Amino acid sequence: MVYFLIIISAIFVNNIVFSQFLGICPFLGVSKRISTAVGMGAAVTFVLTLATIVTYLLQKYVLAAFGLEFLQTILFILVIAALVQMIEIVLKKISPSLYQALGVFLPLITTNCCILGVAILVANGTWAAKIPGAEPDLLQGTVFALATAIGFAIALVLFAGIREQLAMNKVPKAMEGTPVALLTAGLLAMAFMGFSGVV
Amino acid sequence: MSKALNTFTNGILRENPTFGLVLGMCPTLATTTSAINGMSMGLATLFVLVCSNVVISLLRNLIPDKVHIPAYIVVIASFVTMVQLLMQAYMPGIYETLGLFIPLIVVNCIVLGRAEAFAAKNSVGLSLLDGLGMGLGFTIALTILGAVRELLGTGAIFGQKIMFSIWGCSFNMEDYAALIFVLAPGAFIALAFLMAAVNKLRS
Numbered sequence: 028m029v030y031f032l033i034i035i036s037a038i039f040v041n042n043i044v045f046s047q048f049l050g051i052c053p054f055l056g057v058s059k060r061i062s063t064a065v066g067m068g069a070a071v072t073f074v075l076t077l078a079t080i081v082t083y084l085l086q087k088y089v090l091a092a093f094g095l096e097f098l099q100t101i102l103f104i105l106v107i108a109a110l111v112q113m114i115e116i117v118l119k120k121i122s123p124s125l126y127q128a129l130g131v132f133l134p135l136i137t138t139n140c141c142i143l144g145v146a147i148l149v150a151n152g153t154w155a156a157k158i159p160g161a162e163p164d165l166l167q168g169t170v171f172a173l174a175t176a177i178g179f180a181i182a183l184v185l186f187a188g189i190r191e192q193l194a195m196n197k198v199p200k201a202m203e204g205t206p207v208a209l210l211t212a213g214l215l216a217m218a219f220m221g222f223s224g225v226v
Numbered sequence: 227m228s229k230a231l232n233t234f235t236n237g238i239l240r241e242n243p244t245f246g247l248v249l250g251m252c253p254t255l256a257t258t259t260s261a262i263n264g265m266s267m268g269l270a271t272l273f274v275l276v277c278s279n280v281v282i283s284l285l286r287n288l289i290p291d292k293v294h295i296p297a298y299i300v301v302i303a304s305f306v307t308m309v310q311l312l313m314q315a316y317m318p319g320i321y322e323t324l325g326l327f328i329p330l331i332v333v334n335c336i337v338l339g340r341a342e343a344f345a346a347k348n349s350v351g352l353s354l355l356d357g358l359g360m361g362l363g364f365t366i367a368l369t370i371l372g373a374v375r376e377l378l379g380t381g382a383i384f385g386q387k388i389m390f391s392i393w394g395c396s397f398n399m400e401d402y403a404a405l406i407f408v409l410a411p412g413a414f415i416a417l418a419f420l421m422a423a424v425n426k427l428r429s
Contacts, residue, residue, distance in 0.1 A: 045410055045411075046410045047256070048252050048255045048256035048410070048413070049252055049256075049330075050252070051251040051252045051255060052249075052251055052252065052335060055248070055251060097307060097311060098307070099329070100303050100306055100307050100310065100329045100332055101300060101303040101304060101307060104303050104332050104333070105296065105299065105300065105303075108295075108296060108299065137333075138333045138335060138338060139333070140252050140330045140334075143329070143330060143332065143333050144326055144330055147326060147329055147330075148326065199422075200425075200429070201422040201423070201425040201426040201429070202418075202422045202425075203425075205248050205418075206418045206419070206421040206422040206425065207418070208418075209414045209415070209417050209418035209421065210414065210415060210418040210419075212414045213411045213412070213413075213414030213415035213418060214411070216410045216411040216414055217406075217411040219410075220409065220410070220411060
């Protein structure tokens with residue numbers, strides 16, 4: 028039951044884009060077409076889940092064990108950067124077709140703040156405060172990370188669908204480009220506010 | 227001299243990180259629930275930006291080309307950790323409100339972007355000015371957005387209630403406050419209209 032709560036909370040109630048404001052850059056940057064949005068969403072889901080597991084273990088068995096918590100930011104960002112590189116190399120060898128689909132998005136992911144953000148949330152255990160009954164352990168943390176990434180992918184694909192339609196409409200000169208995209212995101216965020224109170 | 231001045235004003239006006247380059251959107255949207263929060267976030271980023279620009283500019287001939295991105299990230303992350311520890315010690319209240327977004331300055335595109343595009347190619351003095359200009363531009367944008375959201379959402383700016391009277395009718399902005407501007411959707415909508423206004427003024 029608690030897993031169900033975590034999943035609903037991370038995907039809808041506390042959607043990473045619309046209520047946490049993490050990962051806005053790729054959200055605005057690669058949302059012009061549905062196909063690229065799906066690719067980016069899949070790449071983020073993959074990396075986010077793996078990065079969370081690795082950083083959680085590092086936090087517990089290296090940083091906390093030796094009292095080095097102040098090195099968290101430096102260590103995590105380096106581990107994420109290295110992990111992204113490794114995933115790229117491994118994918119190229121093991122599954123060229125998956126690499127074809129996700130390859131272009133992988134380098135962009137290092138500076139995607141939702142990866143580092145979720146890694147820090149899970150490592151510090153602060154994510155569990157919003158969900159009744161959740162324990163900040165590895166399994167629940169991983170489920171939370173996976174659900175958060177799915178929430179990101181859903182937000183991205185929804186937004187890309189709207190933007191594809193929006194591109195054909197006439198928009199006042201000053202609102203063209205980013206402003207109208209932000210306004211659309213604002214309306215979507217308002218829709219997602221309807222989920223508040225579900226969990 | 228004019229080149230120095232140009233470098234400094236470039237970040238504030240022409241290539242303003244928020245309104246011109248559209249970089250660093252996550253902290254821009256997330257931390258501007260009030261003018262003071264926006265300003266604190268802006269100043270924290272300003273500090274990191276200036277320090278990392280200077281250090282990277284000093285090291286620009288020493289860092290091998292192949293590992294320049296990881297090297298820059300380590301420099302930036304060190305300064306972010308310093309800001310994090312300093313704020314935790316001396317400004318615990320603001321540290322609590324900004325929370326996750328302090329460590330996330332590491333992945334703010336402006337900081338790495340300026341390191342790569344400016345500090346890696348220019349002298350220390352110019353890099354310092356560029357960092358100051360970009361940082362101030364970011365701080366100003368965040369403070370304005372924070373003030374607009376605070377005014378529309380709670381009827382105050384910097385915690386001061388706004389009251390005024392026109393033709394004998396007195397207005398208390400608190401009565402017209404719409405909480406939505408402090409919540410998530412308000413961030414997107416307020417920034418959209420501010421950006422449109424800036425675009426209009428520019429053309």
